[in-house]
Amino acid sequence: MGDDSSDETPLSPGDAFAALGHEIRVGILEALADATRVERPLAFSELRGRVGTVDSAKFNYHLGELVGHFVARTDDGYDLRPAGERVAEAVLSGAVTDDPVMDRVPIDATCPYCGAGVEMAYRDERTAAFCPECRGAYAMSAGRVEKDAPDEYGFLGYLDLPPAGIQNRTPTEVFETALRWHLSGQLLASTGTCSRCSAPMEEWLTLCDDHEGGDGACPECDNRYAAQHSARCTNCVYSRRTTFGVYLLDSVELQSFLTAHGVDLVSPDYDQFASVVMNYGEEIHDADPFEASFTFTADGDAITLTVDDDFDVVDVAEQTVD
Template sequence: MDVRDSGQFNYHLGELVGHFVGKTEEGYRLRQAGERVVEAVLSGTVTETPVMEPTPVDEDCHYCGAPVEVRYRQEQVDVFCPECSGAYDAGHAPAEAEIPPGYGWLGGMPLPPAGLDGRDADEVLRAAFSLGQTEFVTASTGICPRCSARTERTVEACDDHGADGGVCSDCGRRRSVVFGSACTNCNYEAAGGVLMALFAETEFLAFMTNHGLNPMNPDSVTAYLNAISNYETVVRSHSPLEVEIRLTVDGDTFTRTIDEAFLNAGTAES
């Protein structure tokens, strides 16, 4: 340590001992809390603010087929389509997304600043996609991927959905039914198509992998999104909620019903 005043050093070390640093017979070591702080610093979360302006990548919009662009700032990778309305209107995008004029927002994924190191725009997108998928798998089970507290899982269905190939004027979404998972302790929340509620289910994962689709590290983000976007939802009942999901891949169909029992149970509580 580049500290010449041993008294000052010992004072600050003493302040850290207990919660962040442990004292052993061999000396001192970081405890779990201390390691988390060091990880946050090294990831750039508390020290860096890099920006990457909208940049074309070698992936296509899974709605219209146009080449998409990615932008990085505030520890998030946002994906935009320059030719269609995207997945949500501006009202459903977070304020920090700041959708460029004429672009559609396809979604955003968290990525610490260190995720940009040594990666081009395509690699940044893949890193953010894999990290985001991993987080949402955890959140879909009712466990917060940030603080480990319980999440509240919800499904919302638009009563009068009229997307007509774009974004619905009533709900502001392209999909008529969406799944969300919000932490009951911290500020983590995520949402997407209702199919995301199944991301941790064994039968669903087996169906995907049997068709060569790896949710965590797909060969092609576009091919994966094209495959999982090819699903239908049938709202059997609004109160109580009951939604049937039908996903077809290579001629095979996976069917699952999402209802209140599914949301109240969850992998986390079982």
């Protein structure tokens, strides 16, 4: 006899949250998550022992409330179902229990636009990076995104990172980890897939009609680049807006160009990555229908990707830069 949870009626969102509304139930999920896959499934007595000294009848009641949606019951004991794994991951990542704050501090990274040292802060499960010397990528008032950053600082952007990501890491290591974590989600989102729930993403363009970027951010839109790509999940709350330098990372041509010039997209060095992907050339050919070219440069070589109104790459050109 195998998993008997397949006959259970799916829970409504309200019932699902209600099923988690007790510390013993959360403790059961944590205990199962702490057990290795070799150890699982856990027998009733073993699972109860790992959770702690709980009255057997009470423990059985709370375990029963989880079986079917979050926990699977088999002949050999109890194991996590996918929904239970997701809840356990959220708890263990600190996303629902911790709210750490790291005050602004210099890190071992340089601004891709002016070469100044970058400063970083962490709060609300994301890093915020600033340039003390130029207006960065987004010349919004730094006071709007980080309370302790001087107004004259330029903003270089946010990088998502769960609270567990800052454990036992220096500020520079936190920033490097955030870049890897954030980039994995951005790459998936660029393919039209939500990195949180896997549902399709809907996408749209934000374009500054009177853009005056030059060597800094536009006074009209507060962005260095006129074109910004936005997307939101059709199912959950995930949304994001990014430059086309990041959006186009799912392009095989750009990936090949970056790899040929030593840019690692799995574990990137921030300075090397940002100098190519964040500091690029932009030429808007037409607003409606949208058509634009984006030029990326590395070690004297350049690649230009032309994008149409569907955000598809319709032309690729490589050249040597003097």
